[in-house]
Amino acid sequence: MRSVSTARQVSEPISSWDPYARGCPSRDVLDQIGSKWAVLVMGELGRHGACRFTQLRQQLAGVSEKMLTQTLRTLERDGLILRTVYPEAPIRVEYELTPLGQTLRGPLKALTEWSVQHIGEVLDAREEYDERVGKR
Amino acid sequence: MRSVSTARQVSEPISSWDPYARGCPSRDVLDQIGSKWAVLVMGELGRHGACRFTQLRQQLAGVSEKMLTQTLRTLERDGLILRTVYPEAPIRVEYELTPLGQTLRGPLKALTEWSVQHIGEVLDAREEYDERVGKR
DNA sequence: CGGTATCCTGAAAGATACTG
DNA sequence: CAGTATCTTTCAGGATACCG
Numbered sequence A, B: 001m002r003s004v005s006t007a008r009q010v011s012e013p014i015s016s017w018d019p020y021a022r023g024c025p026s027r028d029v030l031d032q033i034g035s036k037w038a039v040l041v042m043g044e045l046g047r048h049g050a051c052r053f054t055q056l057r058q059q060l061a062g063v064s065e066k067m068l069t070q071t072l073r074t075l076e077r078d079g080l081i082l083r084t085v086y087p088e089a090p091i092r093v094e095y096e097l098t099p100l101g102q103t104l105r106g107p108l109k110a111l112t113e114w115s116v117q118h119i120g121e122v123l124d125a126r127e128e129y130d131e132r133v134g135k136r
Numbered sequence C: 001c002g003g004t005a006t007c008c009t010g011a012a013a014g015a016t017a018c019t020g
Numbered sequence D: 001c002a003g004t005a006t007c008t009t010t011c012a013g014g015a016t017a018c019c020g
Helices: A025-034 A037-048 A053-059 A064-076 A099-134 B025-034 B036-046 B053-061 B065-078 B099-134
Strands: A081-085 A092-097 B081-086 B093-096
Touching: A025 A037, A025 B025, A025 B081, A025 B099, A037 A053, A037 A064, A037 A092, A037 A099, A053 A064, A053 A092, A064 A081, A092 A099, A099 B025, A099 B036, A099 B065, A099 B099, B025 B036, B036 B053, B036 B065, B036 B081, B036 B093, B036 B099, B053 B065, B053 B093, B065 B081, B093 B099
Parallel strands: none
Antiparallel strands: A081 A092, B081 B093
């Protein structure tokens, strides 16, 4: 059954894509990036190069087989990662970034770097906010 | 009730933050960014400057009042946007990016620009993938 | 080894009605 | 105007068992 419901039906006519509009294709991509494991997988493959399924599952401690498979399938479908099967025994499968996937590394890196650099400020803001709101 | 459950309990000791690790604070931020409306709100405020509640709801056609409020609250708590109440009658509330929020515009822009630039390739990849898989 | 196939649950999203 | 309260629906995510 091939309905992971990743790409929901886009019924609107495809014209004048506002990158911020609802139901627009580029928005789909953002949704996928925002999904729980996609960024993690991309990051792992970006730093390690080719990885096997089990390797990935270990690096991303906590991911279930189902979610890892689902994430990998979606990324593969979007052309961001390449899946190669080596029909040995036991079977071996390797995942790696495609050239297209490589081009996404920059933007992704910018975002994670931002979060690392500014997490302190965010945490402070939260603390201050909670105090302000709690005191009422 | 102030438990939007945005920030789930981080029980682990705070040491050696791997930006990719589960439950790490910077990961929280990414999760929030990935949430359905946060990027849209940030984008809107980034381009328009200060906006009122109703203005935002109209720009982001499709958002429910509840989700908009929730998104705005979380972003405010994280110190990314500023909420200003003008106690006139009728009341007026304006939202705008904080300096911290401004620093996030770049990374966010990089990501949306990527999606606009490469959406064609992604769509092609999907088509090819579906054909490959369907034919089996 | 590298997955599917099922079932289940909690949280997210949405609809609707009401309010300071 | 700018929300809050409440209810319902949806569905991502996880647990488990099994398969080529």
